[in-house]
Amino acid sequence: EPEVTQTPSHQVTQMGQEVILRCVPISNHLYFYWYRQILGQKVEFLVSFYNNEISEKSEIFDDQFSVERPDGSNFTLKIRSTKLEDSAMYFCASSEEGFNYGYTFGSGTRLTVV
Amino acid sequence: DAKTTQPPSMDCAEGRAANLPCNHSTISGNEYVYWYRQIHSQGPQYIIHGLKNNETNEMASLIITEDRKSSTLILPHATLRDTAVYYCIVSESGANSKLTFGKGITLSVRP
Numbered sequence: 001e002p003e004v005t006q007t008p009s010h011q012v013t014q015m016g017q018e019v020i021l022r023c024v025p026i027s028n029h030l031y032f033y034w035y036r037q038i039l040g041q042k043v044e045f046l047v048s049f050y051n052n053e054i055s056e057k058s059e060i061f062d063d064q065f066s067v068e069r070p071d072g073s074n075f076t077l078k079i080r081s082t083k084l085e086d087s088a089m090y091f092c093a094s095s096e097e098g099f100n101y102g103y104t105f106g107s108g109t110r111l112t113v114v
Numbered sequence: 115d116a117k118t119t120q121p122p123s124m125d126c127a128e129g130r131a132a133n134l135p136c137n138h139s140t141i142s143g144n145e146y147v148y149w150y151r152q153i154h155s156q157g158p159q160y161i162i163h164g165l166k167n168n169e170t171n172e173m174a175s176l177i178i179t180e181d182r183k184s185s186t187l188i189l190p191h192a193t194l195r196d197t198a199v200y201y202c203i204v205s206e207s208g209a210n211s212k213l214t215f216g217k218g219i220t221l222s223v224r225p
Binding site for chain 2: 004033035037042043044045048056058089091093102103104105106107108110
């Protein structure tokens, strides 16, 4: 069964540093997303991406965040200057045209900012 | 905010059917009901979705009331591996539609 792959599984970074979280969506999917989940809290939408541009973003997705699809397979989330409150699980997801099977989420990257 | 209401938790015996309720009284005509689950801290997993007709796939069945104000997810033969947080989500269909997760219902399957 096709999977969404996220790397690394765990990232520890110092406050103020830049981090890039990487995702390889399912190959024939056209829509890409990032969600996050702070420990013990709800899963929150960050951003959706289609046709090489952001479709929608939440209030969380401020100027410190950016997304990119640098090539035909990767989808990245960059946090420019990390804060303690950015510590969370970050989930990448993708979906196909027609949306018959919902999103497929990756296993997540646990980001710890110290 | 999530447009759905779910009990915080329930349990069922292994091998029995698990019936997970969800209220969505403010659902609008073009919104679908989606169910996802999250096992431990893994990524959410799509289960099933529907508009107004009952739906069934290899994982579960979805029963939507005629007025569409509530639904029930049925796991016909629950196993220990079905222990998870189950999220009922109302959203417009379309690959670009965001999902608004609530707290979900924690299902515990006991041996």
